[in-house]
Amino acid sequence: MKPHLQLVVNTRRSSFPVENEEIKRGKLCIIQERRGEQNRLPVFVCVYRSFFDHYVIIYKDSKYSSKTGYINLRQCLICVCTGKGTQVRISSNSFDDGSCVFEFSNRDEADEWQMALQPQFPVTPTSPPVYPTVRDGL
Structure with a gap:
């Protein structure tokens, strides 16, 4: 296992979150769709946030196992699934x-x-840039 590096910054503001702080944990289900079928996979999820990072670690079951997943939430859109108030899409x-x-x-x-x-600073979907149209003068 690789050593975990922590950034330490001296600051006067006590609310400045430098270390990764766990803000939520619990048992959830991930919905997997395959060939029109929905499978519910029980997982254990931990959400961490710091000033620089915001991410989720997903364990395959409630025990800490070697089967984990990682989602970086800084560049993600989070929304409630349409018509299903108990489902959230990342x-x-x-x-x-x-x-x-x-x-x-x-x-x-x-x-x-x-x-x-x-995310603390939500990502807004980007649209393609608008380029000016150049006309030939006759």
Whole structure:
């Protein structure tokens, strides 16, 4: 296992979060879609946030095992799935990556998790730049 590096900064503001702080943890289900079927995979999730990072570590079960996943939330969009108040979708702002759907037991729990997963500075979808049109003078 690689050693974990921590950044230490001297500052007068006590609310300045430098170390990775765990802000939420719990048992959830990830919904996997394959060939039109939905499978629910129980997972254990920890959400961490610092001034520089915001990420999720996903364990395959409630025990800490070697099967883990990682999602960097800094460049992700978080939204409640349409018509399903107990599901939250995490979508990458990149075209290369996909999305992930978490399912919760009730709407209140979904709202709490959505707040924990939401980036402090939300990402706005980008649109292609507008280029000026050049006309030939006749």
